[in-house]
Amino acid sequence: MATKQEAGGHQEVGHKSLLQSDALYQYILETSVYPRENESMKELRELTAKHPWNIMTTSADEGQFLSMLLKLINAKNTMEIGVYTGYSLLATALALPDDGKILAMDINRENYELGLPVIQKAGVAHKIDFKEGPALPVLDQMIEDGKYHGSFDFIFVDADKDNYLNYHKRLIDLVKVGGIIGYDNTLWNGSVVAPPDAPLRKYVRYFRDFVLELNKALAVDPRIEICMLPVGDGITLCRRLS
Template sequence: MATSADEGQLLSLLIKLINAKKTMEIGVYTGYSLLCTALALPSDGKVLALDISREYYEVGLPMIEKAGVAHKIDFREGQALPLLDQLIQDENNKGTFDFIFVDADKNNYLNYHKRVIDLVKVGGLIGYDNTLWTGSVALPDDAPMLEFIRGYRGYVIEVNKYLAQDSRIEICQLAVGDGITLCRRIS
């Protein structure tokens, strides 16, 4: 699922409101949210973009280049969890990201959270995409739904429950796009 236009606009505004300079995106897909992030950053801002496939990044690269923001992007290909573990090993990375957007494999959202919470600064934001999962998170378990939706539904419910009780963050879940949960790190 791609980031919706209204969600892209929201992310851009949030990045500007918090004066973000150092951001991260986990899961690039077509590059739309990456473009929105790069456009919202100041000229010296950076976004670390992680994706398992360089092909996904290259889909949006022509628009990123046309917009003149390719210099703000540090793309790294590979599984996000090992890349995050490498970042965490360097103490200088902890608490340095202003904004992190997660829109990758839903079955690893909780694993991502357990890592990115250490990388985002106190007062920084983490955004999780697709946290309403086409509304399936509010349906009974036996409700009819596509197998793709049913397959990841439990993981999305799991991360929603975890975020709701995580005392290190304040959360706001919005019905924008397919649902976005914003987490402001408070400790």
């Protein structure tokens, strides 16, 4: 059985599950996710559950999925835009080889530093290069430098949804051919199919159009093949073809 803390964490982020019932989601967590969850991951998840913005965290099942994906593609050089307290970042750092690298960017260092002691205790902090501030100027500089073109095996984006398309325009140059970009929240609380007059929370309604625009653009981008998965709040994987 899940502890109260684990069950409580699910209640806070349960909206992210697009399964038929919370009970079915809980079954996945208790059967497949929590028993295999790294102790550091569990510690960071429980720490994050106490934070007032815990709705922003990556769900435990998505963390497990990312870990498996990174190992399957033998990722070594990765990027993460939008870190929060670092749950998905820790999942990535644990999955990468010891000489793996993650360029991690977020506008809030304070949240990152909340989870940093757990990351350090896990022995993977040396893999992370954290940059505080907006990601777009950093990406522009990397493209201008020239040496970063096609250099990333995997890029995970879980940040400001109104900039997802702006990120994509740049990241498609930075990820290698055959590499993967993962965009989180592409089903956006299920609001992507909500009728225009549906009673949505203000932030959900505000960002919905940006998510819809991204989904349309990715679906017709000839440079990538895509797979949209109902994991967490929806994640779209884009494999660069050219």
